[in-house]
Amino acid sequence: MLLLNTHPDFKSDLDPRDLAMLGPDGAAAIGRHLATRENPMPTPLRALPGLAAALGIGALFVKDEGQRLGLGSFKALGGAYAVIRLAIEEASRQLGRQFDDADIGDPALRKAAATMTFACATDGNHGRSVAQGAGLVGAKAVIFVHGGVSAERVAAIARFGAEMVRVAGTYDDSVREAARVAAERGWTVVSDTSWEGYERIPGLVMQGYTAIASEAFAQLPQAPTHVFVQAGVGGIAAAMAAQMATHYGAARPLFTVVEPELAACLFEAARQGRPVTIAHGKPTVMAMLECYEPSPIALRVLYRAADAFMTATDADAVEAMNRLARPTAGDSAIVAGESGAAGLAGLLAAMRDPEARTALKLDARSRVLLINTEGATDPARYAELVGLSPEQVLAGAA
Numbered sequence: 001m002l003l004l005n006t007h008p009d010f011k012s013d014l015d016p017r018d019l020a021m022l023g024p025d026g027a028a029a030i031g032r033h034l035a036t037r038e039n040p041m042p043t044p045l046r047a048l049p050g051l052a053a054a055l056g057i058g059a060l061f062v063k064d065e066g067q068r069l070g071l072g073s074f075k076a077l078g079g080a081y082a083v084i085r086l087a088i089e090e091a092s093r094q095l096g097r098q099f100d101d102a103d104i105g106d107p108a109l110r111k112a113a114a115t116m117t118f119a120c121a122t123d124g125n126h127g128r129s130v131a132q133g134a135g136l137v138g139a140k141a142v143i144f145v146h147g148g149v150s151a152e153r154v155a156a157i158a159r160f161g162a163e164m165v166r167v168a169g170t171y172d173d174s175v176r177e178a179a180r181v182a183a184e185r186g187w188t189v190v191s192d193t194s195w196e197g198y199e200r201i202p203g204l205v206m207q208g209y210t211a212i213a214s215e216a217f218a219q220l221p222q223a224p225t226h227v228f229v230q231a232g233v234g235g236i237a238a239a240m241a242a243q244m245a246t247h248y249g250a251a252r253p254l255f256t257v258v259e260p261e262l263a264a265c266l267f268e269a270a271r272q273g274r275p276v277t278i279a280h281g282k283p284t285v286m287a288m289l290e291c292y293e294p295s296p297i298a299l300r301v302l303y304r305a306a307d308a309f310m311t312a313t314d315a316d317a318v319e320a321m322n323r324l325a326r327p328t329a330g331d332s333a334i335v336a337g338e339s340g341a342a343g344l345a346g347l348l349a350a351m352r353d354p355e356a357r358t359a360l361k362l363d364a365r366s367r368v369l370l371i372n373t374e375g376a377t378d379p380a381r382y383a384e385l386v387g388l389s390p391e392q393v394l395a396g397a398a
Helices: 016-022 024-034 049-055 079-095 107-113 125-137 151-158 171-185 200-219 235-251 265-272 296-305 314-325 342-352 354-359 379-386 390-394
Strands: 002-004 045-047 059-064 117-122 140-146 163-167 226-230 254-260 308-312 367-372
Touching (some): 002 354, 016 235, 016 296, 024 200, 049 059, 117 125, 117 171, 151 163, 163 171, 226 342, 235 296, 254 265, 265 296, 308 342, 314 342, 314 379, 342 354, 342 367
Parallel strands (some): 140 163, 226 254, 254 308
Antiparallel strands (some): 002 308, 045 059
8 A cells, every 4th residue: 555745744854853863964973883883894785686677677776784783683773872872971971071982892981881771672673782782881781572572582682681571562562661660760761762752862773774874875876766665663764764865855766665554653644644553453474563653753754754655465575575585587685584575565565556656656767775674583484484594595595
């Protein structure tokens, strides 16, 4: 299902608060941070000419976040960056001297950070990033997960030394529980969604994601005409949309937000023109995107900078995973989890629908950019849906 953006703020300038965080200065800040991290190399941009030809478009590029900072997900850029930034600020306050990203190994900074506990709710990837960031500065992490998070993903977070807390209900229930417990105990919540009075920290998380766009701008042989980016609460989509708008200006690509049809909170907020909470029902296979309340910051950006909102089915997502795992002649295989492949799922759905294809102006001249937001972060689930292990795919067996 496709919905063109008709919000009154569409194509107006970004809100000054969002421009400061997600515009060029914000992207430069995350670039400086990454230069101090271990293995800071940009993730690859993969051209898929075979699949592009099969779909009837001019070019297809996938920014592959499957190996980002050793976590296998774009979320490695957000939570850890916010934790480190907050620890630097606290150490600077406590000790009366300025620390920066290059000082995260400084014993004085680590002593100050050891007094801090960072909490968050997660479907898996954000929690690993927060836990990794806390470990890098010597702080404590407490991660809240809802009932739908697999044991594999819980174990992947716990390996970073985090305390794990199970919460009954949905992701949004775990967000509320993390905020409640943190308020009681004086912990710092590092959420990738925002709420009234709580914007700066999720803004820092989103700022981390701008690195994906900055790298893609340098890697692309030519500006894209179309960008499809998946969304849960909307953080990655908003960060990418803001970067596309500020980098390309009036010549920016047509930007489409893709959500699971079973958890399309941004789609519904765009349809109604206001923030909404949708009812939760049957779980979606795109588990990392299963969110029922949009982040107000993300929605504010997307009302201004997204051209369209669309939904994709679970079948679309599984098809997209398999298309990437079993590449068209000449293309390289890409390991994409069910949520990581959601951008391609949206493109596939649009190309099958003549009305959507026309509305989005997709044709043989289109140059499409997608983001594989995660690799096989749950290998067992990946193997079940694709019928190949990640090792087989990477070895080219299909």
